[in-house]
Amino acid sequence: MKTNRFFGIASLAFLLASSSLSAQYYYPVSVSGFTQDVIANGVGNANTSTTTSVDAVDFAYVAKDFQATATSPVLSYGLPVTGQFMTVNTSTPGLTFQLAPYSGSNAIKLSVANDVGTLTFATPTAAYNLYFLATGGSGDAVVGATVNFSDGTSQAFTNLAVSDWYDKPNFAIQGIGRINIVSNALEDGAGINPRIYQIPLAITAANQTKTVQSVAFTKTSGSGFVNIFGVSADKYTTCLAPTAAVVSAITASSATLSWTAPATAPSSYDVYYTSSTVAPAAATTPSSTGVTGTTISMSGLSALTKYHVWIRSNCSGNVGQWAYATTFKSACGAMTSLSENFDSYATGTTFPDCWARFVTTGTLSISSTTPASGNRNVYQTSSTTQVPTTAVLPEFSNISAGTHWLKLKARVNTATGTLNVGYVTNPTDPSTFVLIQALSIANTNYTSTNPEYTVIVPSSVPANARLAIRNTADGKGYYWDDVVWEAVPSCFPPTALTTSAVTATSATLSWTAPTAVPASGYEYAFTTTNVAPTGSGTSVSGTTATIALPSPSTTYYLWVRSKCTATSASVWTSATVATKAINDECSAPVAITPGATFGTNPVIATTVGATTTSDTTATHSCQNTGYNETWYSVVVPASGSLTIETQSATGSSVTDTVLGVYTGSCGSLTQVGCDDDGSTDGLFSLVTLTGQTPGATLLISAWNYSSSTNGQFRISAYDATLSTAETSAVKKEVKVYPNPFKDVIYISETKDIKSVTVYDVAGRIVKQLNDASKEINLSEVKEGLYMIKVSFKDGTESVTKAIKK
Numbered sequence: 001m002k003t004n005r006f007f008g009i010a011s012l013a014f015l016l017a018s019s020s021l022s023a024q025y026y027y028p029v030s031v032s033g034f035t036q037d038v039i040a041n042g043v044g045n046a047n048t049s050t051t052t053s054v055d056a057v058d059f060a061y062v063a064k065d066f067q068a069t070a071t072s073p074v075l076s077y078g079l080p081v082t083g084q085f086m087t088v089n090t091s092t093p094g095l096t097f098q099l100a101p102y103s104g105s106n107a108i109k110l111s112v113a114n115d116v117g118t119l120t121f122a123t124p125t126a127a128y129n130l131y132f133l134a135t136g137g138s139g140d141a142v143v144g145a146t147v148n149f150s151d152g153t154s155q156a157f158t159n160l161a162v163s164d165w166y167d168k169p170n171f172a173i174q175g176i177g178r179i180n181i182v183s184n185a186l187e188d189g190a191g192i193n194p195r196i197y198q199i200p201l202a203i204t205a206a207n208q209t210k211t212v213q214s215v216a217f218t219k220t221s222g223s224g225f226v227n228i229f230g231v232s233a234d235k236y237t238t239c240l241a242p243t244a245a246v247v248s249a250i251t252a253s254s255a256t257l258s259w260t261a262p263a264t265a266p267s268s269y270d271v272y273y274t275s276s277t278v279a280p281a282a283a284t285t286p287s288s289t290g291v292t293g294t295t296i297s298m299s300g301l302s303a304l305t306k307y308h309v310w311i312r313s314n315c316s317g318n319v320g321q322w323a324y325a326t327t328f329k330s331a332c333g334a335m336t337s338l339s340e341n342f343d344s345y346a347t348g349t350t351f352p353d354c355w356a357r358f359v360t361t362g363t364l365s366i367s368s369t370t371p372a373s374g375n376r377n378v379y380q381t382s383s384t385t386q387v388p389t390t391a392v393l394p395e396f397s398n399i400s401a402g403t404h405w406l407k408l409k410a411r412v413n414t415a416t417g418t419l420n421v422g423y424v425t426n427p428t429d430p431s432t433f434v435l436i437q438a439l440s441i442a443n444t445n446y447t448s449t450n451p452e453y454t455v456i457v458p459s460s461v462p463a464n465a466r467l468a469i470r471n472t473a474d475g476k477g478y479y480w481d482d483v484v485w486e487a488v489p490s491c492f493p494p495t496a497l498t499t500s501a502v503t504a505t506s507a508t509l510s511w512t513a514p515t516a517v518p519a520s521g522y523e524y525a526f527t528t529t530n531v532a533p534t535g536s537g538t539s540v541s542g543t544t545a546t547i548a549l550p551s552p553s554t555t556y557y558l559w560v561r562s563k564c565t566a567t568s569a570s571v572w573t574s575a576t577v578a579t580k581a582i583n584d585e586c587s588a589p590v591a592i593t594p595g596a597t598f599g600t601n602p603v604i605a606t607t608v609g610a611t612t613t614s615d616t617t618a619t620h621s622c623q624n625t626g627y628n629e630t631w632y633s634v635v636v637p638a639s640g641s642l643t644i645e646t647q648s649a650t651g652s653s654v655t656d657t658v659l660g661v662y663t664g665s666c667g668s669l670t671q672v673g674c675d676d677d678g679s680t681d682g683l684f685s686l687v688t689l690t691g692q693t694p695g696a697t698l699l700i701s702a703w704n705y706s707s708s709t710n711g712q713f714r715i716s717a718y719d720a721t722l723s724t725a726e727t728s729a730v731k732k733e734v735k736v737y738p739n740p741f742k743d744v745i746y747i748s749e750t751k752d753i754k755s756v757t758v759y760d761v762a763g764r765i766v767k768q769l770n771d772a773s774k775e776i777n778l779s780e781v782k783e784g785l786y787m788i789k790v791s792f793k794d795g796t797e798s799v800t801k802a803i804k805k
Contacts, residue, residue: 023243023311023323025235027279028084028098029130030122033214034105038227039079041102043067046181049102052109053181054165054194054227055137061194062179062186063102077177077188086277086308087172089198094308094324096279097133097172097198097232110143110219110226117217119231124150124211126236130201132215133172133231135165135194136224143226144218145201149210157201162226165194172198196229208236239266239313239320242294247326252303252333258295259311259325266313268292272322273309275302280310280322290314303333304353329353334397338485342366343374354394358430362471364389367479372409372446377481380419380471388420390430393467396485399423402459406467407484409451412441413477420472421455423465433468436461441478450496456488489571491564492516494543497575499558501546507577509558510544514570518562523569525559532572533559552579589633589699592717632700636692637719644673644717645686645785646702659685659715662699669699686785686801716785734790740803743779745788750774752793759787778804 038054040046041063053060064078079085083099083106100106108117119132130147145157163170165178166189174195177188201215212233219226242259249256257271270286280286288296301307309325332354340352349365351357357364362382371377382388398404410419422435437455445451457467467485471478492514501508509524523537524545537559538545549556555578562570636642646657661673673687685702692698700715735748747756756776758767766781778786783804790798 023241023325024092024094025128025233025237025241025321025323026092026095027233027235027321028096029125029231029233030098031119031231032122033117033119034100034107035117036107036109036227037102037105038107038109039063039099039102040066040179040181041081043070043072046179046184050181051105053137054109054135054178055225057138058180058182059137059178059187060181062177066179068184075177075186077175077191079173079176084278085173087198088174089170089172092131092198093327094279094310095131095172095198095232095234096277097131097230099133099229106229108217108226108228110141110217110228113219113221115219115226117228118214119217119228120214121212121231124213125233126209126211127203127233128208128236129203129234130212130215131198131232131234132201132217133196133229134162134199135196135227135229136162136222137165137227139222139224140164140168141222141224141226142220144220146216146218147201147203147207147212148214148216149207150213151210153207153210155204155207158220160199162199162222162224163195163197164224165196167193168195168197170197170199171195235321237321239315239318240264241311241313241320241323242269242325245309245311245325247298247309247328250328250331251301252331253301254297254299255301255307255328255330256295256297257309257325261294262313264315266315266320268314269294270312270314270319271296271298271309271325272311273298273307275305275307277308279324282319282322284322301330303330305330332394334395335485336396336398338394338396338483340483341374341481342371342376342378345376347376351391356392356427356466358390358392360389361386362389362473364391364471369479370446371479372451372481377479379477379479380469381475381477382471382473383475384473386473388470388473390424390433390468390470392424392427392430393469393483393485395427395466399457399465399467400459400461400463402457403487404485405454405456405488407452407454407482407486408469408480409446409482410439410441410453410478410480411443411446411448411451412479413444415444416440416442417474417476417478418472419453419478419480420470422468422470423457423461424468425462425465427466430468430470433470434465446479446481452482452495491518491562491568491570493562493570493573494522494560495573497558497560497573499575499577502577502579505550505552505579506546506548507556507558507579508544508546509560509575509577511560511573513543514562516564518564518570520563520565523561523563525572527557527559528554530557530574530576532574537561539563549579554579592632592634592700592715632702632715633697634700634717636689636694636696636698638694639719640692640694641688641690641719642692642698642717643686643688643719644698644700644715646715657685657702659687660701661687661689662701663696664699672698734788734798734800736788736800736802739801740805741778742805743777745776745778745802747774747776747788747790749790754791754793757789757791759789760784 037051039061040049042049042065045068050060062078063081064075065081066075066078085097087095110117141162143160143162145160147155175189175191176194178194179186215231217228240262242261244260246258247255269291271288271291272280272284272286306327306329308327310322311325312322313320345352345366347366347368364380366376367379368375380389406421419439419441420435421437421439422433424430425432439453443451494511494513496512498510499507521539521541523539524547525533525537526547526549527533547558557574557576559572559574561572644661646659658676660671662669663672664670673689675685675687702715736745756769757765760766781804786802788800788802
């Protein structure tokens, strides 16, 4: 369906015309009238810093300073903490918005048709155009807007489309993430969602000199919840600013700005340039003031920095509004250090600023294929008939100092290859490449023992040269990442870290000594995050250490560094290791209630040593270690007696299982019972325990080593006493047969029988016979384990287990 998104055709034509013929005087407007807080911020649960959600399913926007707890990770996405940002919409460069404080109401939410809300200007403002920020939660919507002027007149706008906050065009900001205000669950939106949209309101020529008092909004249709966040104005002025601003002669520290004077030239101009996106106010001190020509030199710039430029006219004492003129980035300057992991760049052929890329044939690109860190690395390849590709690094002011090295991680898709590190004397001509060192790359991944390579750059390299990396035309693919330019350390770190002998509470770390063996040996330490230790470690003289680790089933980072002197140490280098769980995989048991079945049918394994379980050493019979990654726990009932068994999903017996029951806790388990399906109590695993401590927790582990049941079963647990009557002494023994049975079961002894009661594993009576019948028909009960209790006239009882197959 075709809709009129913003306003009438005449209004749209005027907006386009005014945008192309005059400067834009963009300013956020301070307004009141917000009724809801839909932006989570600060430390604490999201529902404490919001009053409602943006949509129908409890999601709200999130600010970059939000943390559920003080120790929660700092967000890499979210709305800016200041609430101020410049639009990314290319049709309105320089348009800036200011959100209301996150600590209070910051949105108008219109949920259903005819809901209304009004934003009132703190200072009535005349404008060529207004822009309001809005989004639709859980769908699109349509609103109307009425601009109310101070003289009592108004201008109405209809059919204004407010898009759903995901994936729609005309947005002012995107990739800001969101949060579930009930669960604190965060979503980063993959860097492109959710969004907030800018919607223009073109003020007619007759109304541009009037000051705007307020804007009233009404939801007219659509399923989405309308959220309105603020207003910015293209302010009206009678002292017009210049247009067509152009920046030229850009260097690392200066640039030239030129512009075209308005039809009526002012007496002078003021220019303001800054790396901030905040528009200057009337009282802001200009960078250059009283300029009488149409060009100036902007100096004092920082290298490789994006600048925004505003200009205003001075019409014989009547100072106009600051108009957004243009933006530019200063040139690269000579660097003294570099650390580049390429993660902030998209995949493709666009390289970081200050780098150069030369490809005649072959490939040189940023790739997401298995980087050394983060999500990007560089990929180079050329066939034997192609020209090698060359990547030129930024300019280094200390390239010829003889004190620095180039460090990078590299790999090749087919061992062994050669990656060439050198320099070019002309950064625009790859034919000026001079080799410094050919690196022999034998590793095919970054996780090998030596993925990092270093090249010490000699002082003979020309001072104006640029370092470069060139692949070999051999048909092999070269990947490299984490490029660093730094001073050569005085104390070299160890390399080739490996781990071995990993247990639940320890691991052995080994390494290769550097060429210059440290005189004071080494230090090692461990952390639970990938952050190097800040203090000293444990000293060791050799190149191996067994490190005690506090917890099983935990990922640790093992660190080691060289100690060259008492006060000189190398950087820390690390290896990652995951400790084993006690008894292989004892962690986070799933609770089972006695008298109930655990029916989620965990998949354990399909064959002996199957990769679906990490315990490949389990035998087909009872052993003193656990069996699988899923553990269960059960609380011992008041009787101290408990029966635990494996069953199929339907409650029938299963084959090829082993069941182990343990006391203690992870780290100090003791087996108290084990059964495999080879026992005489049936084709299932069953453990009956007596004399256990009431209220104690038992841990249960199971192993399935056959594919006959596709590795699926459940575990049942029940009070083996069934009732207090069963504590009586058993004076007679009764056998039932066949066992297992199909429909009918027979009792071996019928003399003096008072009654026969059949219980299921939950202790519920499923059948009761008050006679001495030898034959019991149980065709109506489902497959599974049952207890047959025979009560005699003398008060004694006999209980026998039977399985219906």
